[in-house]
Amino acid sequence: MTAVARTDAPFAPPTLARRALRRLPWWIAFAFLVVTALLWVYPFIWMVSASLKDSLEIFSAGLQLIPETLAWENYGRAWEDANFGRYMINTVIVTVWTVAIVVIRCALCGYVLGRYTFRGSRIIMGILVATLFVPTGYTIIPIVKISLQLGLLNSLTGMILALSGAANVSAILIYAGYFRQLPKELEEAAVVDGASFFRVFFTIMLPLAMPVTATVALLTFLGTWNSFFLPLVFSFSRPELRTLSVGMQAFVGENAVDWAGMAAAGVISIVPVVALFIFLQRFFVEGIAGAVKS
């Protein structure tokens, strides 16, 4: 009996009202998605709007999002007077160097760990996995102490080294996992042709790992650009070394009433990462999803 009812159901033309009713949960879900999405972008829209209002309008306009006149001078104030131009240069320097160091060192390390077994390889792997989740709050005091001893505290070099030396274990694991599953014949052919270990890696293996490199570079870029704890501690006594995230907090501490300048500084700091995300979204999503799949 049930079998007959089941096969008949799709062929019975449902009336318009019934179809609409059946789609009702869908419409509710859709409306919910739209409302949530608006809520999700609201803070950013508010920030952009505030960055273009003049200093008085911010306090009087209430919920009005569109400024009466576009006050572009807020950006000038943030860039020049509040030093965000300097902070931007610092952030770019720190981020570019950190990404380069992390990509190279993780690719090299992931390659040998993923492709070779040697004395100590299991121990190294074990140490890396055991320290996968070490929080910065735990390691920060010795990092500052050793940087002081090496004369690297209060310098961008010290900040770059500390950022590229901390964490990043997951990048090594991604590389190791990728290199492990490449077929053995790849390097055997090259070795017979007389290629060295070094050349096999740089001419065959590294180019093959381009998708991994893209993911690692992007996630490291994101993590470094957005980092706060280490840059904060490394620029305590030298404000000219602040990165954007540290500069933002300092700016608000000094100019609590300049909301428009604060918002402009926020837009300046966030636009590069958001632009990068929108253009390279696929790699971001794949990089993060990789944590679950592996």
Added chain:
Amino acid sequence: MATLSVRAGRKQVAGLHPKLEFSAARKAQNRRRNLWIWLFLMPTVVLYGLYTIYPIIASYWYSLVEWNGFEADQRFVGISNYQAVFADPMFWSSVKITLVFMLLVAPARIILSFLLAIVLNSPKLPFATLFRTVYFLPVVTTTAIVGVVMQFIFDPSSGPINSALRAFGISDGISFLGESSTALYTVAGVYVWKFFGITMIYWLAALQTISPDVNEAAKIDGANSVQIFRHITVPLLMPFLIIISLLTIEDTFRAFDLMQTMTGGGPFFSTEIIEIYIYRWAFAASIPQLGFASAAAVLFGLFVFVVGLIQLWGVYAARRLRADNQ
């Protein structure tokens, strides 16, 4: 294998004692290989050793000394720092706040993002990519910047949220971040908004592992969508639930950036998580108590490590569960 036999063959043609020559050549080759391997490991050994492994070990030593400033001398005091930490009610308060914060944000992130991922995964949904982009957007933005901006958004007099509450006549200004009773919940809300996208991507990746054929087959067998969800989707997602929960929970211990920029641990220490407690004693005190702060840091590190161990065990169990499913 192919390389080895080719080489062995060549040596035999040369007419030397094959076995001896072969093993000597292989030894040299192995030595050269090992040299390369360690050369490749060098950057990681140096950098990771200096900035992660050494600090982990050094923290134990620092936790046993009295040390009032990075340039000051250290004096061995045994376990008295630990005694002081254990006797400090503010430490226990920060432990409690860290745990409460975790219990507030982890379930919200896991459950809400799961529901959203289910809807977003539906092939019939229009603009699915746009929605995904929007929900993920806060994740890529700088946490410290967002924290500062949120101070203004939640401002009691001119912030947009209070303006809206006033416009609708709900209240005339709540000091969300200025009251001990609301500050932690407010930061928790912002935290969920900020990092929710990561968990959503985890869930979408998990959902994509379920082949549409399975659902089709169930539909042909007469299952309705609720039945499909209960008897197919949920059991297949169980192992992912374990991994995603543990990744998310571990993530909640890294809330320093947001907490420091939104509240700085206040008001009246009501949002002081352990990382801020450590930061306050090591960097924000007029006389830094680095030994004391290191003792707190060691305890925090152990705590995170134990949670991590449970996590690895859970992932292992989840893998077995997944293997059983397939």
